[in-house]
Amino acid sequence: MLDIIQQTWSWWFSGALIAAIMFMLLFFGQSFGFSANLRTICSAAGCGKSVKFFDFNWKSQIWNLVFLIGAIFGGFIANQFLSDGNPIAISESTISDLSKLGIAAPTSAQPPELFSLNAVLSLKGFLVLAIGGLLVGFGSRYGGGCTSGHAISGLSDLQLPSLIAVIGFFIGGLAMTFLIMPLIF
Amino acid sequence: MKFIKFLVLGTLFGIVMAKSEAMSWYRIQEMFRFQAFHMYGIIGVAVVLGVIGVALIKKYNIRDFHGNPIKFHPKEKSIVRYLAGGIIFGLGWALSGACPGPMVVNIGYGFFTMAIVFFFAIVGTYLYGYFKDKLPH
Numbered sequence: 001m002l003d004i005i006q007q008t009w010s011w012w013f014s015g016a017l018i019a020a021i022m023f024m025l026l027f028f029g030q031s032f033g034f035s036a037n038l039r040t041i042c043s044a045a046g047c048g049k050s051v052k053f054f055d056f057n058w059k060s061q062i063w064n065l066v067f068l069i070g071a072i073f074g075g076f077i078a079n080q081f082l083s084d085g086n087p088i089a090i091s092e093s094t095i096s097d098l099s100k101l102g103i104a105a106p107t108s109a110q111p112p113e114l115f116s117l118n119a120v121l122s123l124k125g126f127l128v129l130a131i132g133g134l135l136v137g138f139g140s141r142y143g144g145g146c147t148s149g150h151a152i153s154g155l156s157d158l159q160l161p162s163l164i165a166v167i168g169f170f171i172g173g174l175a176m177t178f179l180i181m182p183l184i185f
Numbered sequence: 186m187k188f189i190k191f192l193v194l195g196t197l198f199g200i201v202m203a204k205s206e207a208m209s210w211y212r213i214q215e216m217f218r219f220q221a222f223h224m225y226g227i228i229g230v231a232v233v234l235g236v237i238g239v240a241l242i243k244k245y246n247i248r249d250f251h252g253n254p255i256k257f258h259p260k261e262k263s264i265v266r267y268l269a270g271g272i273i274f275g276l277g278w279a280l281s282g283a284c285p286g287p288m289v290v291n292i293g294y295g296f297f298t299m300a301i302v303f304f305f306a307i308v309g310t311y312l313y314g315y316f317k318d319k320l321p322h
Contacts, residue, residue: 005204011223014205015230021198022231023238028190029249034286038310053314066188067195068289074199075208075293088206094215109209110282110296120298128280133288133302135277137309140285142320143270144260147284150271151228154260156235161260161267168271169278170217176279177217 006084022152030063033149035140037061037068101185128184143168202290210282217279266322277309 022032039054040061048055087106095105103113112119119125140146143165145154151169154162202208205227216224241247242255249255260267278284281302283291288306291299313320 008206009201009204011205011226012230014201014207015227016234017197017201018227018231019234019238021194021201022235024190024194026242026255027249028194029251029253030191034284035310038285038307039314041307042311042314047311047314051311051314053317054311063188063191066191067198070192070195070197071199071202071286072289072293073192074196074201075203075290076199076295077196078200078203078290079294082200082204088209088211090211090215091220094211094218094220097218097220098211098214106209106211109203109206109211109294110291110299111210114210114282115296115298117298120301126301129298129301130305132277132281132283133305134309134312135273136281136284136288136302137277137306137311138313139270139272139274139277139309140306141270141310141313143267143274146274146286147228147278148286152231152235155232156239157257157259158236158239159260161263164264164267165271165274168268168273169275171268172272172275172277173213173217173279174275175272176276177214180276181280 003084005082007086008089018152019156022148022156025067028063031149032153033145034064034068034071035137035146035149037064038137039141040065101181103185124184139172198286199290199293202287203294208283208287208290208294213279213282263322266320269321277306 025032040058043054043056043058088109090106099105103111114125114128120129143150144161145165147169150162150165155166206212207224207227212224215221239257243257246254283299283302285306288299288303292303
């Protein structure tokens with residue numbers, strides 16, 4: 001039993017659990033949208049005094065911050081108790097493509113070429129992570145949501161804006177993967 | 186105490202992101218290169234079940250546990266903001282290999298440098314709020 005849990009969870013089981021989480025949030029009177037937390041954090045930090053966008057009752061969003069704390073805790077539990085320590089089994093063709101960018105085959109969940117302390121202590125390594133985060137944060141609020149809010153919640157409700165946003169996610173993702181990353185790595 | 190259910194759901198979310206490997210930069214690259222079904226399977230199953238469930242909630246006017254009807258709020262009509270915002274998001278998603286949820290899951294998992302990505306995602310959100318009125322929506 002434990003070894004099944006410790007392996008990579010199948011796509012259908014993981015997808016079903018994500019849908020279950022969305023429905024539980026609806027049942028508890030809320031909705032699934034993680035990036036709203038970024039706005040809440042700005043508001044809680046006092047940004048509402050100078051920028052109107054952050055001037056709202058952020059305390060009504062505490063439930064989502066608690067969800068965020070849970071997500072951190074979940075990552076900790078997964079690593080400490082539910083991991084078999086095997087590297088991520090990505091496809092051979094991805095391994096081959098990434099090696100051309102100077103990124104070796106996986107030995108853990110994240111590439112040390114990007115996320116090791118050594119990598120982020122170089123200017124380029126730091127900028128890659130900083131700009132990546134900046135784009136995600138800016139884009140998610142400009143586009144009105146992230147993967148959870150648009151790709152899961154919005155598409156489930158057959159919202160056209162969410163479909164447009166998801167198409168945007170892919171235009172941006174493909175441009176970064178095939179046009180920009182070969183230039184920067 | 187009323188928040189404990191959200192702590193439990195968040196924890197489950199974090200475990201699913203980690204154990205499905207959706208939190209991994211490698212998996213996001215594999216997805217954008219169309220070299221495996223895994224990520225499409227995860228999102229696809231979630232959306233198919235989501236569509237069915239939302240339709241049932243609407244058809245039978247299912248209520249939440251407070252007894253209030255479960256309402257869905259249609260997003261305001263626009264193309265520019267969703268497309269432009271989506272593209273900017275996608276650029277960052279492919280580069281950092283993480284959307285906002287998996288960022289914090291990674292921090293909990295022990296990839297502490299992901300805190301840099303998360304911090305700058307907050308900065309990015311602040312910049313959007315600052316320039317909001319100057320952007321086409």
